[in-house]
Amino acid sequence: MKKSLFFICLFFAIGKLSAQTESIADSLSEDYNPYARNFFGTSLNKLLSTYQLHSYLWYQQQVGDFSFAVKENFSSTLVKSNEKSIKDEHFFSFLPTYKINEWFSQGFSVKHSILSDSRKIGINSAQQSSFIFIPNFLPLTNWQVSPFLGYSSNRQIGVHDDGLIYGGESKFLSASKEGFALGSTVKITEEEILPRKNSIRDFRVSAANHFSNDIGNILSVSYFQTRKDFYYEADSLIKKEFSVVNNIQSRRENNFQFDDSLRYFRFLPNTDLTLHSTVLWRKIFRDTKYKTTTIASQTIFDTEIDELRLDLEGELWYRHDDLQLQMKTAFMERDEKHSALNFDGANQIFYEQRNASELQKNNFTQRTSITVTGIYQLSSKDSISLSLFHNKLTYDTPSSDNFDDRDELLSIMKLRYTRSLNSFFDFFVSTEGTINKLVYISASRSSNNNVNRVLKLQTGGIFKGTRFRSYNAFDVSANYTVYDYEDLNPNYKSYSFRQFGMFDSSSLNLTTHTVAKFMGYIRLSEQGELQWKKFSLRPTRNLEESFLVPQIGYLYGPARFYIGYRQFLLKTYIFSTNTVTGKLTKSLDSYYLSRGPITEIQYVVYKKIELQMKAWYEFVSMNQKPIGEIPNFDFSVLLNL
Numbered sequence: 001m002k003k004s005l006f007f008i009c010l011f012f013a014i015g016k017l018s019a020q021t022e023s024i025a026d027s028l029s030e031d032y033n034p035y036a037r038n039f040f041g042t043s044l045n046k047l048l049s050t051y052q053l054h055s056y057l058w059y060q061q062q063v064g065d066f067s068f069a070v071k072e073n074f075s076s077t078l079v080k081s082n083e084k085s086i087k088d089e090h091f092f093s094f095l096p097t098y099k100i101n102e103w104f105s106q107g108f109s110v111k112h113s114i115l116s117d118s119r120k121i122g123i124n125s126a127q128q129s130s131f132i133f134i135p136n137f138l139p140l141t142n143w144q145v146s147p148f149l150g151y152s153s154n155r156q157i158g159v160h161d162d163g164l165i166y167g168g169e170s171k172f173l174s175a176s177k178e179g180f181a182l183g184s185t186v187k188i189t190e191e192e193i194l195p196r197k198n199s200i201r202d203f204r205v206s207a208a209n210h211f212s213n214d215i216g217n218i219l220s221v222s223y224f225q226t227r228k229d230f231y232y233e234a235d236s237l238i239k240k241e242f243s244v245v246n247n248i249q250s251r252r253e254n255n256f257q258f259d260d261s262l263r264y265f266r267f268l269p270n271t272d273l274t275l276h277s278t279v280l281w282r283k284i285f286r287d288t289k290y291k292t293t294t295i296a297s298q299t300i301f302d303t304e305i306d307e308l309r310l311d312l313e314g315e316l317w318y319r320h321d322d323l324q325l326q327m328k329t330a331f332m333e334r335d336e337k338h339s340a341l342n343f344d345g346a347n348q349i350f351y352e353q354r355n356a357s358e359l360q361k362n363n364f365t366q367r368t369s370i371t372v373t374g375i376y377q378l379s380s381k382d383s384i385s386l387s388l389f390h391n392k393l394t395y396d397t398p399s400s401d402n403f404d405d406r407d408e409l410l411s412i413m414k415l416r417y418t419r420s421l422n423s424f425f426d427f428f429v430s431t432e433g434t435i436n437k438l439v440y441i442s443a444s445r446s447s448n449n450n451v452n453r454v455l456k457l458q459t460g461g462i463f464k465g466t467r468f469r470s471y472n473a474f475d476v477s478a479n480y481t482v483y484d485y486e487d488l489n490p491n492y493k494s495y496s497f498r499q500f501g502m503f504d505s506s507s508l509n510l511t512t513h514t515v516a517k518f519m520g521y522i523r524l525s526e527q528g529e530l531q532w533k534k535f536s537l538r539p540t541r542n543l544e545e546s547f548l549v550p551q552i553g554y555l556y557g558p559a560r561f562y563i564g565y566r567q568f569l570l571k572t573y574i575f576s577t578n579t580v581t582g583k584l585t586k587s588l589d590s591y592y593l594s595r596g597p598i599t600e601i602q603y604v605v606y607k608k609i610e611l612q613m614k615a616w617y618e619f620v621s622m623n624q625k626p627i628g629e630i631p632n633f634d635f636s637v638l639l640n641l
Contacts (some may be wrong), residue, residue, distance in 0.1 A: 043636035051078040058641055065105075067095040090114040103138045103327045109150070123230060127155040132165055141523050144171045153194045161248060163193035164490055167200075173284075177211030195289075196229035196248060214265040224255040236291050248289040256281045270320040278311040287339075293345045298354035302341040309334040322377035332367040360402045366394040387414040401441035410436045429459040449484040460503075470506035476500075482532040494530040496537055499523060517562075520548035540586065542573040549598060560602040566616050569596040594618045594630075610638040 008615060042055040057072035071093045077084040081195040087160065088168050090113065097107030117124035132150030147168040150339040154161045175181040206220035230349040234247040258279040258525035267273035276371035284305040286339040291300055310333045340355040342348075372388040395410040416430035434454040462472030486492050500523070507517040525543040530536075551564030574589045603609070616635040619626065 007169070038641035039640040040641060043634070043637065045632075045636075047632050047634075048630060049080040050074070051080075066096070066100040068094070070094050070211050074414050077148055077281065084118070086116075086118045088114065088116045090274075097134075097136070106134070107136070108133050109148075109386075109549070123232075125155075125157055129153045130165055140175050146170070149560075152191055152193075154196075157246065158232070159231055161196060163191065165189070166190045168416065175372045180218075181208040182206070183208075194207040196231070197227065198229060199225075199227045201225035214254045218259075218261045220257075220259045222255070222257045222259075224257075225253070227252045237292050237294055241292050241294065242290045250287040251287070252285040252287065254283045255456045263279060267316075270318055272317040274313075274315040274317075276311075276313040278309075280307070280309040280311075282309070283309040284452075287341075291343055291346075293347065294424060296350070298350040298357065301351055302348070302352045303358055304339050304341055306337045307334065322373070324376075325374040326369045326372070329370075332365070334365045336365075337362050356401075360397070360399040362398055362402075363404075364396045364398070366392075368392045370593075373588035375380060382417070382419050384418075385414075385416045388412070390556075403440070403444050405439070405441040407439045408437065408446075410434075423464050424463055426462045427459075428461070429602045430457075430568070432456040439512050447483070447485050448493075450494075451482050451484075453482075454478070462489035467509040468506070470504070472505075473501075473503045475499075475501050480530055480532065482530065494532055496528050496530040497525065498528075515553045515555060516551070517553065518548070518550045520550075521547070522546045523593075524525075527538050539575050541575070541589075542586065544573075545569070545573040551598070551600070553600075558604045560600070562598075562600040564598050567593075568616075589619075595623045610636075610640075612636050 034114045038061075040059075042053075044053050045051075052162050053074075053076045055072070055074045060069040062065065071091070073091045074089070076086070079435075091204040092110075092112045094110040095107060097105055099105040109130070109131075112129045113127070114639040115123070115126040130150055130152040132148050134146055134148045137145045139617070143430075145168070148166065150165040152163055152165045152237045154163075167187070169188075170186045171184070173183040174182070183206045185202065187200060189198075189200040191198040202222075202224050204220065204222040206218065208216065208218045210216045218415070229248055229250050232249060233245040234242075234244055238247055239245065253627070258275050260275075262273075264273040266277075272576045282305075284307075286302050286304075288300075289301055291298075310331075312331040313328065314330075315328045317511065321381065336611075338358040338361040340351060340358050342351050355368040369389070369391040373386070375383060375385040377383050389410075389412040391410045392406075393406075393410075395404065395408075397405050412432070412434045414430065414432045416428060417425060419427045420426050432455070434452070434556065436452040437450075437451050438452075456477040458473060458475035458476060463470045477499050479499075480494070481496075482491040482494040486494055501521060505517075505519045507515055509515050523543070523545040525545070526539055527541040527543075528539040529539045546569045547567070549564055549566045551562045553560055553562040569590045569591075572589045573586050575584045576588055577583070578585050596617040596619050601611070601613040603611040613635045615635075617633070618628060618630040618632065620628050
């Protein structure tokens, strides 16, 4: 079992051995899962002024030597505000395959994708259709070769381009009886929709070695290169000089990655060890096709980003009798460098300005974290769990013009005790503490230095009876943020936020076919100015928030029908100082009330059809005056085909 685990990990590391090609659409992409179940689903919901429609279909079938897969995904979002905003995304694909013999099969891929956004930001309109012929060869049982050739029709911001798509994919996986497995994947895609070009180069090699029943290692090396060309509207000078309507921007990325994973079972008695390391080198270019030296600006220069990253992780699992303990350490180091790209004839003064601006973005980051989680079964009825997390972040910028250098420490502790009083009732109590310290190195930003302390206590219980079920929780929390130099900067004042909350979720079976259920909460919050040294508070704002939904339901076979009442109330109070007495006075600042009927329908038929509908109507008032009525609904249907 352990030996096969490493081969399974290797298999997924190099990709599945199937005749598939990645989408090369400009704006939409998709991933196929050959193990997904067949289903169709649609959902429609409206919340306040936002409407969302989402439909999706996945269906695959095999009849003898013929198989096919269909995928459809459509989403639409409408936001009604001062200006109506509509965004539509659609993707469709059809992949039939016919197996001619044991070593050869052929098929084709039909794909169509649309992106449409009424907002004038970035690429708000794009469309791609493609037809690709994909023969699949199996020269050996563990070696697959899939060249492909097709045609692409691409439209972006109103410009239509056609061209060829060609490339190939090869996958190899070999395993020996001695516990060694070698796998590789090569993917090459070229899309020539002149004057634009898109391309993908993906090379991966992985090796797994199972040294013994307890020790195994997976090593992988990959190189990934991609290029994407995008249209954008050219400015007036570019249009005049080059006689074009749109300019073309290319985004090119080169990645080289090295991964190594070591798994050591029974490293110590009852202890497993996992070590993982990653080295990533990445370079990103942004190139513009048409440039002019007549523009007196530093924005005409393209940019380049170089990133070198190191990730180290170690994990220990300890299991013995009633104790389970996990400890994980992680270290990340990243060096990121930005620069401007010069070109012939450019004004060197503007280039130096742009390059200096890019150099300010250079940064060196180190992050170290330790995580400890454990659970101990004190007895058959008692258990205690502990979670500890500590993180240190160091962010350095070599530029003397960048003052964002900072150190950050974050520590979180959670402790929870659970007791099963009897077969009906479980009781729990937990505490959580957080300390976050932020320190800016530069004196110009040191006024932002602060320490945030959070303490939270929670208790509650879960009752599970024959007819009655209930979950109840009560919690109190205190959040204190203290600035180091608030005496020197009046714009930064230490503050506190304290809160008390109660939550209840209960259901009662009144009869065989009727049920009553309730869900609600109450939160009381206080904001105030804080003097940490004296630990004195001056309240500035209070909030009283409540939410409740009582419902009656009728159960009939696989159907559930609920009707009820929904209410949300938020009252805010402010404090002011009486000029005569000097005392604080509390006064109502706002009163928001939303209430109305709610209904729910749930319907499940033999796990094949799942239907859910939830609708509620809000009568909204502000400061005791009606301000509007808002209908809301959430509807979804899922068919397991």
